[in-house]
Amino acid sequence: MTEAPERYVGGGVPRKEDPALVTGRANWTDNIKIPGMLHMAVLRSPFAHAKITNLDVSAALDQPGVVAAFTANDLADDWAAAMPCAWPVTEDIKMPDHWPLAKDEVNFMGDAVAVVIADGKYTVQDALEFIEVDYEPLDVVVDMEEAIKDDAPLVHEDLGTNTS
Secondary structure, eight states: OOOOOOOOTTOOOOOSSHHHHHTTOOOOGGGOOOTTOOEEEEEEOSSSSEEEEEEEOHHHHTSTTEEEEEEHHHHTTTOOSOBOOSSOOOTTSOOOOBOSSOSSEEOSTTOEEEEEEESSHHHHHHHHTTOEEEEEEOOOOOOHHHHTSTTSOOSSGGGSSSOO
């Protein structure tokens, strides 16, 4: 009698990674330690749309182990142009500029507002707590049908419209 060919589609695949995972020997990015390595953390907006009325990283810079802290204003001289977008933009499409950090306004919850660089992952996370930031919440629009109405709040005021 001939044997049936081995099934690959729908068949089980023996797992090789389990011993390292269950014994704690697996390598994760968070486990990598290089001499002199620094860690970065990002302060993100808790608001979907707001003006940044105050942003001060000086207290974070005073924390032990903190090497640097940056806001959009700190990077303005070194970051002369907006980041390129990943889709084709033609003259008839209105596209907002994409910057690494929000400057005067945040446009979505989680928008990057400031970054801190420190000598340890816990140090850098703790330093974020010392950044002083004040927001003036703005109206938001979360429904596409509402967004195209004439009286809808603008997501990007400089574009003058919510449609591209």
